[in-house]
Amino acid sequence: MPSDPLRIVQYGLGPIGQETARAVLDKAGTGRVALAGAIDIDPAKAGRDVADLLGRSGSTGVAVRSDAAAVLADARPDVVLHATSSFLGGVQEQLLECLEAGACVVSSTEELAFPYERHPERAAALDEAARQRGVALVGGGVNPGYAMDVLALTATGACVEVDAVQVERVVDAGARRAPLQEKVGAGLSKAAFEERKATGTLGHIGLRESLLMVADGLGWGVGDVEERLRPVVAEAAHETPHCTVERGTVAGIHHAITGFVGREERLSLDLKMYVGASEPRDAVRVTGDPPIELVARGGIFGDTATVAALVNAAGAVTRAAPGLYTAADLPVPRAFATAPARAPARPLPKPFGKPPSASARRPTPTSKSACGGSASGCARSRTICPRACSTP
Secondary structure, three states: OOOOOEEEEEEOOOHHHHHHHHHHHHHHHHOOEEEEEEEOOOOOOOOOEHHHHHOOOOOOOOEEEOOHHHHHHHHOOOEEEEOOOOOHHHHHHHHHHHHHOOOEEEEOOHHHOOOOOOOHHHHHHHHHHHHHHOOEEEEOOOOOOOOOOHHHHHHHHHOOEEEEEEEEEEEEHHHOOHHHHHHOOOOOOHHHHHHHHHHOOOOOOOHHHHHHHHHHHHOOOOOOEEEEEEEEEOOOOEEOOOOEEOOOOEEEEEEEEEEEEOOEEEEEEEEEEEOOOOOOEEEEEEEEEOOEEEEEEOOOOHHHHHHHHHHHHHHHHHHOOOEEEEOOOOOOOOOOOOHHHHOOOOOOOOOOOOOOOHHHHOOOOOOOOOOOOOOOOOOOOOOOOOOOOOOO
């Protein structure tokens, strides 16, 4: 365990960014993390102490600043927790600036979760920048990044064979933050929903990335992909702290995607996210040997879990070899800098010895895998392979 805490800069202080900064401050007592800087271009936030912005008493000594380059130069962070936008095109320069400053990055940008299909050139540029600076970058969060991809892959770890994977997530959007309710169209008329849908700015961003991450993790070459986005119409009126949903208007979305291997349906991800959803849950069903079914009753509460996923990835990304990663490429996710770490712990016995470091387990990655990222049937076939392999 390192003796010095990880120096963390929070980039973006919207609802998720503020809660991420709060979590870092709360965990500072563990000695594992420390908030070293905060970046946001909002004039209403710039210049304020982070404690004031979060409604905490006292002062953190960290003021929000709009000049990212200055913050990165002064703070010299080990990790930047980045939460500004869902779309990679709008944040690529922000990410490159962080990498050029020599910081590892954990970003909530949904399109970064598995960028190799939608944004191959942007992914290549980010991967190269990270390698040149000797740091690592990962797109993460709860969805994509955990509930509908990493959790599903983890479930298959006890299977000798896997024939199909189904993932279901039901979310009551009424309990979530305002930007999410807006993203799912809560309160819109059906006509307005269709207009917004046509712009590509409505619905859950990252469902396709989750499906491709699962397929990649299983080494499956997905052919046809069918994606469907429909409104869920409210059967009764609902009032949330952020919006009003009248009966007959849109309460949210039903977003589903199916992946085919050959002509067979092998992957199915089904997301229902709407105000007033009953029986929230997260479920993974693996058809295999043995069959596996996991159900989180009540669901994984996304706002808190997104914050947790970002903060928890900070420890893993600093131990990774340089380059661009998906959440599935990193070690099994686990809580980081938790309260019990404040008290000295008696070391647990390690009967099999200390596991090798990440760099010792695999050769230093190159910009592409040994096969050039194009070997037929290779589990790592994609534009950028973050791990060198021995595929001929």
